[in-house]
Amino acid sequence: MTVADSSALDTLIVALRRLPGVGAKSASRMAFHLLQHDREGTRVLARALEQAAAQVRHCERCNTFTEAPVCSVCLDARRDASKLCVVETPADQAALERTGAFRGYYFVLMGKLSPLDGIGPKDIGLARLFERALDGQVSEVILATNFTAEGEATAHVIGEALRQRGLSVTRLARGVPAGSELEYVDLGTIAHALVDRR
Amino acid sequence: MTVADSSALDTLIVALRRLPGVGAKSASRMAFHLLQHDREGTRVLARALEQAAAQVRHCERCNTFTEAPVCSVCLDARRDASKLCVVETPADQAALERTGAFRGYYFVLMGKLSPLDGIGPKDIGLARLFERALDGQVSEVILATNFTAEGEATAHVIGEALRQRGLSVTRLARGVPAGSELEYVDLGTIAHALVDRR
Ligand SMILES: [Zn+2]
Ligand SMILES: [Zn+2]
Numbered sequence: 229m230t231v232a233d234s235s236a237l238d239t240l241i242v243a244l245r246r247l248p249g250v251g252a253k254s255a256s257r258m259a260f261h262l263l264q265h266d267r268e269g270t271r272v273l274a275r276a277l278e279q280a281a282a283q284v285r286h287c288e289r290c291n292t293f294t295e296a297p298v299c300s301v302c303l304d305a306r307r308d309a310s311k312l313c314v315v316e317t318p319a320d321q322a323a324l325e326r327t328g329a330f331r332g333y334y335f336v337l338m339g340k341l342s343p344l345d346g347i348g349p350k351d352i353g354l355a356r357l358f359e360r361a362l363d364g365q366v367s368e369v370i371l372a373t374n375f376t377a378e379g380e381a382t383a384h385v386i387g388e389a390l391r392q393r394g395l396s397v398t399r400l401a402r403g404v405p406a407g408s409e410l411e412y413v414d415l416g417t418i419a420h421a422l423v424d425r426r
Numbered sequence: 427m428t429v430a431d432s433s434a435l436d437t438l439i440v441a442l443r444r445l446p447g448v449g450a451k452s453a454s455r456m457a458f459h460l461l462q463h464d465r466e467g468t469r470v471l472a473r474a475l476e477q478a479a480a481q482v483r484h485c486e487r488c489n490t491f492t493e494a495p496v497c498s499v500c501l502d503a504r505r506d507a508s509k510l511c512v513v514e515t516p517a518d519q520a521a522l523e524r525t526g527a528f529r530g531y532y533f534v535l536m537g538k539l540s541p542l543d544g545i546g547p548k549d550i551g552l553a554r555l556f557e558r559a560l561d562g563q564v565s566e567v568i569l570a571t572n573f574t575a576e577g578e579a580t581a582h583v584i585g586e587a588l589r590q591r592g593l594s595v596t597r598l599a600r601g602v603p604a605g606s607e608l609e610y611v612d613l614g615t616i617a618h619a620l621v622d623r624r
Contacts, residue, residue, distance in 0.1 A: 233485070233490060233491065233492040233493070233494075233497040233498050233499065234478075234481070234482050234491050234492055234493045235493070236474075236477045236478045236480075236481040236482055236493060237478055237482050237491050239474050239477065239478070240474040240475060240477070240478040242474075243467075243470050243471040243473075243474035243475075244471065244474075246460070246464055246467035246470065246471060247456045247459070247460070247471075248455060248456060248459045249452065249455075249456075254447065256517060257446060257447075258445045258446060258447075259478070260515060260516070260517075260536075261445070261446045262444075262445070262475070262478075262479075263478060263479070263482050263491060264536050264537070266444060267479055269441075269444035270475050270478065270479040271475070271476065271479050272441050272444065273441040273442065273444060273445070273472075273475055274471075274472045274473075274475035274476040274479065275441075275472075276434070276437045276438040276440075276441035276442075277438060277441075277460070277468050277469070277471055277472035277475070278469065278472040279434045279437065279438070280432075280434045280435055280437070280438040280457070280460075280461060280468065281460075281461070281465055281468040281469050281472065282434075283432070283434040284432050284434055284435050284461050287431070292431060293431065293432050293435050293458075293461060294431040294432055295431070295432045295433070295434060296431070299431040300431050301431065317458060318458070319454060319458075338458075338462050339462070
């Protein structure tokens with residue numbers, strides 16, 4: 229017996245620790261809360277995890293999460309195929325879309341270079357990005373990684389590689405406050421940074 | 427589209443918010459992490475939640491989490507049936523068990539009185555506790571709720587009710603530092619507080 233007379237409960241506490249930022253104490257608290265006060269929520273969360281694991285895949289063109297081979301943004305033929313915007317996450321892409329200021333396509337890295345954590349070019353699919361950017365239609369790649377140390381380093385590496393391959397590469401203007409994450413920046417600031425891209 | 431081209435992902439983010447202490451930002455981060463870096467963990471957690479929801483129930487005698495009608499502690503006939511220790515959670519019971527200083531039985535409230543949150547006597551099963559304590563074998567009830575304001579209030583209410591019904595009621599000694607939670611108190615302090623109960 230660890231905390232109760234149930235191996236299913238012990239197993240659940242261990243499993244909850246796979247969530248980022250959840251330690252032993254939080255995991256116990258979450259398990260107790262669900263079983264004591266929200267059985268329905270326990271089942272709802274179980275089904276949601278199962279469904280997402282089974283259905284969510286990566287878009288073949290832009291790498292974002294989707295349930296189809298190609299996502300709805302990539303399938304939208306009215307967009308400007310000469311412009312490709314590179315972001316770290318789907319949340320960053322959503323923030324850009326909400327501004328209405330960009331009508332090209334995206335590539336979603338699903339991460340950023342982080343040598344200290346052992347995350348290199350292969351881990352964030354740079355080979356696939358280069359293939360996508362060099363499709364012959366893209367003429368400008370807009371780097372919209374976050375303005376953090378790692379986001380800047382990622383933008384630098386991608387920018388250098390794509391310039392060498394003959395593409396025009398721009399970066400969101402520094403209208404975005406340094407150190408912040410795109411997802412939480414107000415729309416006006418993002419729109420302005422798009423117009424002033426350098 | 428909220429953050430990606432997947433309703434399964436959106437559903438997962440909403441479901442994760444049913445976990446205590448998880449807001450919109452944490453839920454997105456958890457969902458992205460699981461789908462990007464830990465598909466296996468996603469399925470493991472789904473199964474653990476499903477199993478726990480299906481198998482974990484409350485012990486008919488002491489109210490703790492168990493998978494059988496009556497838990498293993500309550501089934502242990504070598505314990506002292508004259509002593510009943512009241513705790514808030516299974517984690518508190520486990521802390522007391524680790525001291526080896528108590529050989530009676532337990533009643534697990536699975537909560538505490540909290541009038542400000544609308545948690546009254548019915549919500550923490552006081553009627554069942556009174557029935558258990560008045561089985562004719564129990565002569566002393568040891569109140570081991572936490573030494574927080576709510577834990578003290580809970581102990582006070584239970585103590586008054588059981589004394590009126592003719593039982594001897596004691597409280598863990600104040601060897602336990604005020605404001606702390608039993609689960610995280612060192613074993614020696616808990617053992618000492620048991621001996622000095624008043
Ligand atoms: Zn796509
Ligand atoms: Zn029991």
